[in-house]
Amino acid sequence: MIASVAFRNFKALRNTTLDLAPFNLVIGPNGSGKTSLIQALVRLRDLALSPSATVSPFSPRAEALELSFRFAPPHADVEARISCSAELVWDLLQVKSPSPERWAAVRDDLARLRSYVFDHTAMAAGSPLSEGGQLAADGANLAAVLGQWQRSQPAVFGQAETEFCRLLPEFIRLEIRQKRDGRQSITAVLGDGSVVPAENLSQGTFYSLAMVALACDPQPPPVLCIEEMDRGIHPRMLREVRDLLYRLSYPASVGASAEGAGGSPDRTPVQIIATTHSPYLLDLFREHPEEVVIAQKQGQEARFERLADRPDLPELLQEGTLGDMWFSGILGGVPDEDSESRWNDKPQPGR
Secondary structure, three states: OEEEEEEEEEOOEEEEEEEOOOEEEEEOOOOOOHHHHHHHHHHHHHHHHOOOOEEEOOOOOOOOOEEEEEEOOOOOOOEEEEEEEEOOEEEEEEEEOOOHHHHHHHHHHHHOOEEEOOOHHHHHOOEEHHHOOOOOOOOOOHHHHHHHHHHHOHHHHHHHHHHHHHHOOOEEEEEEEEOOOOEEEEEEEEOOOOEEOHHHOOHHHHHHHHHHHHHHOOOOOOEEEEOOOOOOOOHHHHHHHHHHHHHHHOHHHHOHHHOOOOOOOOOOOOEEEEEOOOHHHHHOOOOOHHHEEEEEEEOOEEEEEEHHHOOOHHHHHHHOOHHHHHHHOOOOOOOOHHHHHHHHHOOOOOO
């Protein structure tokens, strides 16, 4: 797992450090660094694997533009830094490690880091069975992944099907069919036996199925990033989606009751970094403020703050729901007043 990320002049993140937990829900306005956090992690992965990247001991001089990463035990003595070899070209990787073997172990984990921004249109289009390995960043090969499970790991497919039908009880079965062009396509069977083809499945149905696929993956990544994890999902289903991901981050505490959907106690925990703009999703973390990260933006500068670190948190929790306090601005993590006033000053439709 990644223990922390420190930012110096990376986009709007001018000077801020974020300690990462097993599960991290990042909230905040547009342009506050939520996506930049994920981009920094993906950049680290790509540079760690690139043969053209420069890997060398730390230079004694601090860089004006820098990303610094620390890792959790057993790799707490490994540190990586990314800086610029030219103006705003983040391509210089420096590594501090007690041995090449220790960095190689970290690099192997980083190679499996995954980041997702799901696209229901891409998922509905289907994909060749040959693409049924790792779920693509936009979920475009979801049908192929499920098709491969159906053929080679039927127990895993059955678990995914069971979870999907539990989330959306109007469906009783999933079917992966081959189209005339050879692509695998997802269809879902309703309780009356009628079949809903991929092109007629809703955005939320695809997003829910993609989340189920992540939770049921027999070889999950060590680090998983999801942008807008609530996207397209009804507020009443958000608890179920959160709990699916909890099974990945806390497999031992979930116990045997969740086995088959990311809940095996023998699994290595998956570190999750997820973003949201949903106050309904935030409400579900009232008992776990240590998992909530608030991206605060003031002018052109942004910083991260963990909700559990606020000294006034006990008083805040007595005031109302986290979602309401976020929406009202009490927690911060909202557009600044200048941005709101500029919007309100514009003529609005129907006003």
